[in-house]
Amino acid sequence: FEMPHPRFNAQLAVQDDVLYIFGGTFEKADREYTFDEMWAIDLGKLDGCKEIFRRELEDWQGSEDEDSEDEEDDQSSEEEEDWDASETASTAPTSVSQDTQREAIELEDEAWNSEETSALTDTLPHPRPFESLRDFYSRTSVQWQEVVVEQLSKATGSAAKSVKELKKAAFDQAEEKWWDCREEIFALEDEQEQAGIGEVVSIADKGGDGGLGGVGRR
Template sequence: MGKKGKREKKGKGAEKTAAKMERKVSRRAKKEEEDLEALIAEFQSLDAKKTQVIESSCPPPSPRLNGSLSAHPEKDELILFGGEYFNGQKTYLYNELYIYNIRKNSWSKVEIPNPPPRRCAHQAAVVPTAGGQLWVFGGEFASPNGEQFYHYKDLWVLHLATKTWEQIKASGGPSGRSGHRMVACKRQLIIFGGFHESARDYIYYNDVYAFNLDCFTWNKLAPSGIGPAPRSGCQMATTPEGSIIIYGGYSKQGPKSEKRKRRRGRQAEAEGAGDEEMEKQSPQGPVEIVKEVVAEDGTVMTIKQVISGPAEEKERSESEEEEEDGALSQQVEPCPRSNAMLAVKHGVLYVYGGMFEVGDRQFTLSDLYSIDLHKMEEWKVLVEMDPKAQEWLEESESDEEDDDMEGAEGGEEEEESSEEESEDEEGEEQHPSVQPDEKHADYLSRTEQYWIKLARSNMGPDAKEKKVVKVAHAMAKTFYEDSV
């Protein structure tokens, strides 16, 4: 009886430990979300200073991936919004809006007041209503160190004729997510799949939502038949008959611990090619990839693709290889890439940006190519780029040691890395300096009122005091970490 009691006691102890760990993870997840909300609010306070529409000619946008490229429904233009860029040490998020004039082969940047917060891995869809509308849903915001993520569940519309952004607030929509897909079909926006990550969970979705463009209401759909498994980064398109086709995608059990691999995995989730698939790009023999295509009515079709490996390629004759090399030397085509932005206008496919990796280095692109889908004869280079000219900052050994220590300590929270410096500077304004050997807590206590006053001036008199204090603390911490 005594031994049984000990076993029961031991079991209760394990339950308490698990419950304690769950509470700790929940607190960490909540803090991460609050930290990112404060950082997002800080960026929005800077955007709030824009009071008028400014459209100006500009060079091609900076390198980026996981943005959206959409064809204007009435004009010969492409619309580029959002995206991200990683230079080896820091992640940058964008909410810039660029217009590409197809006929003139020229770019312009359009600054519009009250834009959506910075994001990547969102979805955009255009409809011809009232001179054209660009609808944007979801996506994510990443902390500068690329370790924390905030998933949006907001819905925005850009009225192209008047160049105004509007946030549409309607209840009953999808949860926050990125890597999902959205198409416009029969006066509705249809959203499928995606994923959500926090310190608490890692979830893939296969739910389907419809937003009615006439009455501005959400409806969760329950299609009949056997639906696709949960996934992100799939391809989704409408047919002339009004059906929706879903193809491929990406899913995995949980996040990877090492930072670089985690970024690769997350980027794959947004576009549908994971680390495991990257390894298959150089197979040693024939590889059969089986994909499923699920139509709206539940019909499932299977597509098999066989990739030949080096063993089969060696069997080709030398003359065939010479002919192929000669043909390739005369052709121009985009380099291999993932997470690029695509749009089709008048039967022409446009490919912008994306990234490819060489070893541990990530090259982010800003080139633009086009190909006529009716002829499929050749690629045209509309914007060139030399990836070798791109900045790349390697992680220091101390950074790698910190990552190793964090893993060894079982993922203990590193509170002082939750907020990083803002991409936008505060101009030439002189902030209270950090005294020698001054701790962060002491600096914040000494200068808190200054930062609250600055945050209030940026956010306006209507901002809630709690949010103002969060932004003020984020700004103070950013300045402190830059100074020490």
């Protein structure tokens, strides 16, 4: 079945579930065409438009075949551009993720190398970037207790302290070490933040939120 040409200002009427469309105006460029025709649509069946009468327009140039082809070409070009954009978007996160992982590994290696270098003159445990005081002590508590026991043994010849006193002394030394290293750790944290990897480096060592007076990041 043939569909009526697009138009505006058409007169509409409904009778016995049939929609009647009469007249209407169509504009193209600087020309205006007024239709002299009537169409009917059965609203119950919706099986197309039926032409009641139609008078051909003089000097009719309203065919949209060429315009439709141009629109289809434009639409095709837009779809291709959208496809290219979506392909780029879908591959970009993977690439960024891989680069981020490599940077994280490199920075972690640098952090460990720095810790190992410091250990040449200081054998005490060192905090890691983005590691709170609670996490630092939890990771190194046994080592700090051993340090306290060794210090007591050298000073008094025995380690006569209760478990509670031993843990308190170990924590005090761990806290002092944590604060002493803040400037060095802050520098490493800044490097990692500038690389856009945040807490990726230390995520394997973090078991929860910041703790016990600790400041994960500035």
